Amino acid sequence: SRRVSIRDLRTAKERGERWPMLTSYDMYTAEIFDAAGIPVLLVGDSAGNNVYAHADTVPVTVDEMIPLARAVVRSTSRALVVCDLPFGSYQQGPEQALETSIRIMKETGVQAVKFEGGLPVVESVRRIVEAGIPVMAHVGFTPQSVNALGGYRVQGRGADADRLIESALALEEAGAFAVVLEMVTPQVAAEVTKRLSIPTIGIGAGPDVDAQVLVWQDMAGLREGPLPRFVKQYGDLRGALTDATKAFADDVVSGSFPAEEHTYH
Ligand code: KIV
Numbered sequence: 001s002r003r004v005s006i007r008d009l010r011t012a013k014e015r016g017e018r019w020p021m022l023t024s025y026d027m028y029t030a031e032i033f034d035a036a037g038i039p040v041l042l043v044g045d046s047a048g049n050n051v052y053a054h055a056d057t058v059p060v061t062v063d064e065m066i067p068l069a070r071a072v073v074r075s076t077s078r079a080l081v082v083c084d085l086p087f088g089s090y091q092q093g094p095e096q097a098l099e100t101s102i103r104i105m106k107e108t109g110v111q112a113v114k115f116e117g118g119l120p121v122v123e124s125v126r127r128i129v130e131a132g133i134p135v136m137a138h139v140g141f142t143p144q145s146v147n148a149l150g151g152y153r154v155q156g157r158g159a160d161a162d163r164l165i166e167s168a169l170a171l172e173e174a175g176a177f178a179v180v181l182e183m184v185t186p187q188v189a190a191e192v193t194k195r196l197s198i199p200t201i202g203i204g205a206g207p208d209v210d211a212q213v214l215v216w217q218d219m220a221g222l223r224e225g226p227l228p229r230f231v232k233q234y235g236d237l238r239g240a241l242t243d244a245t246k247a248f249a250d251d252v253v254s255g256s257f258p259a260e261e262h263t264y265h
């Protein structure tokens with residue numbers, strides 16, 4: 001069976017069908033999410049604070065994204081795989097954005113790229129789409145600009161709402177096939193969703209969008225510590241892995257592992 005295409009996603013919007021998206025950065029999660037029927041997987045630069053142990057996404061490099069994206073592509077057969085352009089790999093303009101996108105497409109096998117920003121990146125979106133590379137846009141709270149935005153704050157409040165809606169419309173017009181809306185008011189998200197014919201993907205954007213995305217470690221309960229309001233934990237992987245680790249350690253110390261059945265003769 002073939003992979004999900006950007007055309008399938010537009011059709012889903014026309015039919016009013018919602019869909020889930022998750023991040024993935026490795027083989028087993030990619031296999032599991034693909035088999036579970038998640039249609040779109042994002043190799044996010046959230047790898048910065050979920051894989052590489054940085055405080056945020058700012059330090060992530062293209063060289064760090066590529067092996068993760070390759071692994072996710074190799075571990076899936078059905079999902080459309082999208083790779084983030086990390087901070088510094090596209091902000092210089094359309095030329096740099098296209099060069100980075102081409103490199104990622106050729107070296108990873110992903111089906112699309114994603115990068116952050118509104119009006120300032122519209123020409124980059126146009127250029128990359130014209131080159132034959134599907135682009136997912138990302139507006140609202142854009143984590144690569146956390147230092148300029150003054151922390152993790154809801155976007156699109158008050159006078160900001162019009163600018164956000166205008167940005168989303170311009171990104172669609174430039175050829176983006178979908179747009180992520182991160183931490184925006186549900187009213188703005190609903191308005192953008194109504195006015196665009198490409199799908200909107202919410203994260204902290206309320207229910208009136210076409211799709212929802214979460215970082216998989218948040219969704220599955222692997223991450224520790226205070227979580228953003230928009231996260232729902234659907235599992236307790238951290239608890240399960242802690243229990244397994246302690247049981248293994250106890251068995252080694254007590255001598256009950258390995259047992260007869262784990263021993264060659
Ligand atoms: O990097 C990421 O995980 C993202 C999603 C949260 C949209 O950009």
Ligand code: NA
Nearest residue numbers: 044045046084
């Ligand atoms: Na990202």
